[in-house]
Each structure stands twice: as C-alpha cells, then as structure tokens.
Amino acid sequence: MxxxxxxxxxxxxxxxxxxxxxxxxxxxxxxxxxxxxxxxxxxxxxxxxxxxxxxxxxxxxxxxxxxxxxxxxxxxxxxxxxxxxxxxxxxxxxxxxxxxxxxxxxxxxxxxxxAIALPIPGADLEGVMFLRTAADAELLKATVGPGKTLAVVGGGYIGLEVAASGRALGAEVVVLEREARLLARVACEVLSSFFKARHEAHGVTFELGASAVAFEGKNGQVTGVTLADGRTVPCDAVVVGVGAxxxxxxxxxxxxxxxxxxxxxxxxxxxxxxxxxxxxxxxxxxxxxxxxxxxxxxxxxxxxxxxxxxxxxGRPAPAGEVPWQWSDQYDLKLQIAGYAFDVDEILVRGDPASGKFAVFHLKGDLVQSVEAINSPPEFMMGKLLIGARRPVDKARLADPSISMKEVAA
Missing domain, CATH: 3.50.50.60 (FAD/NAD(P)-binding domain)
Structure with missing residues (x-):
C-alpha cells in the first residue's frame, strides 16, 4: 500500500x-x-x-x-x-x-x-494481582512493603523480576512454581539453578513442584495460597505470573x-x-x-x-532480525538472543559462580540461542552467529580466554 x-x-x-x-x-x-x-x-x-x-x-x-x-x-x-x-x-x-x-x-x-488467570477458587479476591499494565504495577507497589508477605505464583522471568522487586521494597517473598525447577519452560537447568541460588541469597523462598489449587481469603482479601498437597502458604498479596x-x-x-x-x-x-x-x-x-x-x-x-x-x-521491508530479550534481577543483567529450538548440545562459557557467564544452545555446530549473564560480548557475538548461521568451533567457544570476537571471526 x-x-x-x-x-x-x-x-x-x-x-x-x-x-x-x-x-x-x-x-x-x-x-x-x-x-x-x-x-x-x-x-x-x-x-x-x-x-x-x-x-x-x-x-x-x-x-x-x-x-x-x-x-x-x-x-x-x-x-x-x-x-x-x-x-x-x-x-x-x-x-x-x-x-x-x-x-x-x-x-x-x-x-x-x-495475563493468564488461574481458574481456581478465590481468584477474584482482593490482593490477587497480575502485572501487565501501569495500573497493575501501581497497585502492587502500594500493597507490598516491610511487614508484608508477597506470594508469586509462577517461577518464570516475570515472577522472578517481581520477586526481586518485592525484596527491594522490603517484603517477604515466596515463589510457588508447579514444575520441579524455575524457568522450566524457557531456560536450561544451569540458569535455573543459578537464579534460584541468587534469589535465595536475597531472602526469597521457593516452593517447587507446588501447584496452587485455591486462594484463601478473609473479608474479601486474600490471606493465603492453598497448594495441591493441602498446605496453605500465608500471604498479604499474590502476583500470578503463569504466562500470557x-x-x-x-x-x-x-x-x-x-x-x-x-x-x-x-x-x-x-x-x-x-x-x-x-x-x-x-x-x-x-x-x-x-x-x-x-x-x-x-x-x-x-x-x-x-x-x-x-x-x-511502500518502503522496502526491513532486514530480518535475530529475536532477543532481557531480564534484570538485582545486579544481574540477563540477555537472551534466539530460541533454543532443535538443540542437541548445551555449552557453558565461563563460571556461573562468578556471576558472569553464558550458556550457548547448539544444533550441531550452529548457535541457536545464547543466554548471557552480565556478559555483553557473549550476547552480541552470539546474536551475530545466530543470524549469520555460521558454524562455530565449540572448543574455542568454550574457552573464555579466547575473545568472542575471535570466536565469531
């Protein structure tokens, strides 16, 4: 047109x-x-x-x-x-x-x-919230703080970001995740374990393999989350982050x-x-x-x-781009390029204990995706490799003493 x-x-x-x-x-x-x-x-x-x-x-x-x-x-x-x-x-x-x-x-x-709502009893209680709009964020900010407990249903990126911000506001935070590990649908186990340890160091507690079956309340206000095993986790507010x-x-x-x-x-x-x-x-x-x-x-x-x-x-179509996204939690900057489709090998570059490393997802000798923690060169060069569909030398990629520019050359 x-x-x-x-x-x-x-x-x-x-x-x-x-x-x-x-x-x-x-x-x-x-x-x-x-x-x-x-x-x-x-x-x-x-x-x-x-x-x-x-x-x-x-x-x-x-x-x-x-x-x-x-x-x-x-x-x-x-x-x-x-x-x-x-x-x-x-x-x-x-x-x-x-x-x-x-x-x-x-x-x-x-x-x-x-945001996907949970079709469980108590979902309409005051204090059961989502985080998609500015109004949602303003309501949550006014609700949580020192002396309050925030329950986060869902251990994905949004849930973890909310958990980090809840701790920054002085609230106690518990994350309830139905899978056996965090980020189970979007990240590898290396990243799951890393983020769990970092959040625990900041005082966040986790319930893994925990499915929410009801929200409990008093006078119309949420007071807890009941799990499939019969336990109730007390809270003053809930953020549901189970996808969109x-x-x-x-x-x-x-x-x-x-x-x-x-x-x-x-x-x-x-x-x-x-x-x-x-x-x-x-x-x-x-x-x-x-x-x-x-x-x-x-x-x-x-x-x-x-x-x-x-x-x-009527302009020419823009050049295709490699998809990317990011997540900020505490002092951690996670940058992700690509998607881990059809992956047959995962390669970790750097030491997760240092808080600076990258996880490369490979299909043969092609990079499908990279998850980089506080590692901009790995993110940028990984993104380049994904877009170029250029084979990579795995031994050189795994060696952090070799710069990513040299690896991608």
Missing part, C-alpha cells in the same frame, strides 16, 4: 502500536492516523513495570515512548480508554466501545496479550487466520491484505528456525512495527 492519504487505524496503544504510529510519520505517511488504546495514558515501556516502577524509580512520564503532545503535534489522533469491539472487513470499519466507528484504509492490530495469551478475539471474530496468535507474513500482513498484526498478538515467521512462532518482547514489537510501517508506506 502506498496511498499517502490512506487512513491508518491502529488498535492497541502499547509498545508496538505506539511505535507503529511514530514510524508511519517518520517514513513519510501523510494521511490520518488514529491510535486507539484501552489504557488512559499514552504508549509506554512495559518491561520496567516489574522493576523500576515497583521500586519507585520510574513513572508514567519517564516510561512514555513519546510525550503526550507528540501525538497531536504529528497529527496522530490518540484515543485513550477506548477498545475495539468488532471489525467489518467488507466495509473496512472498526466498531469502538463508545459506540462510534472508524473507517480505515489500513488497519494494524497491536492488541497484545493478557494473545488478544486475538477481534481477529478470530472477523475471520482472519489465527493460530496461537494472528498469522502474519514477513511484512506483518495478515490473511486480509488491508490488515496487519504486530507485537505480542502476532504469530509470525521465523526464517532462522524455519517455523512460525509468537513472541513477547520489546524487540519483537519494534520489528513488527517497522515491517507494517514499511509495507504501508
């Missing part, structure tokens, strides 16, 4: 939607842009919610992608506190929660994902192809040539791994925004 007067409607004002609006103007789109978001504030960075926001080191203004005035100054009609309720693909109309409709020439779905599901209901209802998210091509275009999907809601191609996958990360949101903005403005 290269119609400079086209009306672009963006449904979802998260990182992906906000970036797409800004990039459309940056790439020269002159037509009207409408950005619809369910939250009352403009697009903002979400990763710091579980870290800087909880610790009082960030707020809505400091995390905003752009100042509020940016949108008016650039002719972007930002409509907060509004949700889309239906899409009529034949008429090219989006129905909104306030009863109005928007006609579009190009539609970008950036509806993100929602794509907000793909709009796409399903209007007949777009959906499979674990809205199916898109390398231009972020859906099965309807006038509709794109980006960010957490998109089920997108991963040429490096020869598969489709849905990702939840800021780099993924930005890449999708670039792809859609380029397609709509």
């Amino acid at each position: 290269t119609n400079p007067a086209a009306h672009v409607v963006i449904v979802g004002a998260g990182h992906a939607g906000g970036a797409a609006a800004a990039l459309l103007r940056q790439y020269g789109h002159a037509g009207p842009i409408t950005l619809v978001g369910e939250e009352p504030i403009p697009p903002y960075q979400r990763p710091p919610l579980s870290k800087a926001w909880l610790k009082g080191e960030a707020d809505a203004d400091s995390l905003a992608l752009k100042p509020l005035e940016f949108y008016a100054e650039h002719g972007i009609d930002f409509q907060p506190s509004i949700t889309a309720t239906a899409i009529d693909r034949d008429l090219k109309l989006v129905s909104l929660s306030d009863g109005s409709t928007l006609a579009y020439d190009a539609l970008i779905l950036a509806t993100g994902a929602r 599901a794509p907000n793909d209901e709009l796409a399903r209802a209007c007949g777009l192809d959906v499979a674990r998210g809205v199916v898109v091509d390398l231009e972020a275009r859906t099965s309807d040539p006038a509709i794109w999907a980006i960010g957490d809601v998109a089920h997108r191609p991963m040429p490096i791994y020869d598969r489709m996958f849905r990702m939840e990360s800021v780099p993924n949101a930005l890449e999708g925004a670039k792809q859609a903005a380029c397609a709509i403005t």
Whole structure:
C-alpha cells in the first residue's frame, strides 16, 4: 500500500502500536492516523513495570515512548480508554466501545496479550494481582512493603523480576512454581539453578513442584495460597505470573487466520491484505528456525512495527532480525538472543559462580540461542552467529580466554 492519504487505524496503544504510529510519520505517511488504546495514558515501556516502577524509580512520564503532545503535534489522533469491539472487513470499519466507528484504509492490530488467570477458587479476591499494565504495577507497589508477605505464583522471568522487586521494597517473598525447577519452560537447568541460588541469597523462598489449587481469603482479601498437597502458604498479596495469551478475539471474530496468535507474513500482513498484526498478538515467521512462532518482547514489537510501517508506506521491508530479550534481577543483567529450538548440545562459557557467564544452545555446530549473564560480548557475538548461521568451533567457544570476537571471526 502506498496511498499517502490512506487512513491508518491502529488498535492497541502499547509498545508496538505506539511505535507503529511514530514510524508511519517518520517514513513519510501523510494521511490520518488514529491510535486507539484501552489504557488512559499514552504508549509506554512495559518491561520496567516489574522493576523500576515497583521500586519507585520510574513513572508514567519517564516510561512514555513519546510525550503526550507528540501525538497531536504529528497529527496522530490518540484515543485513550477506548477498545475495539468488532471489525467489518467488507466495509473496512472498526466498531469502538463508545459506540462510534472508524473507517480505515489500513488497519494494524497491536492488541497484545493478557495475563493468564488461574481458574481456581478465590481468584477474584482482593490482593490477587497480575502485572501487565501501569495500573497493575501501581497497585502492587502500594500493597507490598516491610511487614508484608508477597506470594508469586509462577517461577518464570516475570515472577522472578517481581520477586526481586518485592525484596527491594522490603517484603517477604515466596515463589510457588508447579514444575520441579524455575524457568522450566524457557531456560536450561544451569540458569535455573543459578537464579534460584541468587534469589535465595536475597531472602526469597521457593516452593517447587507446588501447584496452587485455591486462594484463601478473609473479608474479601486474600490471606493465603492453598497448594495441591493441602498446605496453605500465608500471604498479604499474590502476583500470578503463569504466562500470557494473545488478544486475538477481534481477529478470530472477523475471520482472519489465527493460530496461537494472528498469522502474519514477513511484512506483518495478515490473511486480509488491508490488515496487519504486530507485537505480542502476532504469530509470525521465523526464517532462522524455519517455523512460525509468537513472541513477547520489546524487540519483537519494534520489528513488527517497522515491517507494517514499511509495507504501508511502500518502503522496502526491513532486514530480518535475530529475536532477543532481557531480564534484570538485582545486579544481574540477563540477555537472551534466539530460541533454543532443535538443540542437541548445551555449552557453558565461563563460571556461573562468578556471576558472569553464558550458556550457548547448539544444533550441531550452529548457535541457536545464547543466554548471557552480565556478559555483553557473549550476547552480541552470539546474536551475530545466530543470524549469520555460521558454524562455530565449540572448543574455542568454550574457552573464555579466547575473545568472542575471535570466536565469531
């Protein structure tokens, strides 16, 4: 699409939607842009919610992608506190929660994902929380502190980040994980053991192999989490962090192809040539791994925004990127490049006891993924190797006395 007067409607004002609006103007789109978001504030960075926001080191203004005035100054009609309720693909109309409709020439779905709720008794008690929005983070920050106990259901990255921030706020923290180890679905055992030991050193306690079957409460307020073995873990608040599901209901209802998210091509275009999907809601191609996958990360949101903005403005598609993400916990910076698909060997470079090491996931002599703790060179060169699909010498990769630049050369 290269119609400079086209009306672009963006449904979802998260990182992906906000970036797409800004990039459309940056790439020269002159037509009207409408950005619809369910939250009352403009697009903002979400990763710091579980870290800087909880610790009082960030707020809505400091995390905003752009100042509020940016949108008016650039002719972007930002409509907060509004949700889309239906899409009529034949008429090219989006129905909104306030009863109005928007006609579009190009539609970008950036509806993100929602936290998965546990379908167990007591899930509606006060104090049972999630962490997906600024409002969630503000509520949690006001709830936990010295003399309080926070239970975190789920030992993934979000759960561990919340645990670290809870300790920084002075709360006692217990993490409840149904699997036998932390990060069981997203990381290798080396990383699981490392993070468990670091969190325990900061006073976090863990219950592994512990399935939550009910939330207990008094006067409508949560007081504990009952486990499958009959024990109840007392607490003043709970954060449920057991994953997220794509907000793909709009796409399903209007007949777009959906499979674990809205199916898109390398231009972020859906099965309807006038509709794109980006960010957490998109089920997108991963040429490096020869598969489709849905990702939840800021780099993924930005890449999708670039792809859609380029397609709509007629620019060449951006070069493909190696997926990456990060997690901050205490003084630890974890940087992850790629995904550990079809891995047949795991190689550790450096000593985990030093707090500075990297785990490389290999398929033959190709690097599929790298998890780097406080090790930027391993992350950067590992990312390069993944993208280049360049065979690596395993002996040299395992030897930290050989620089990563030499290994990747």
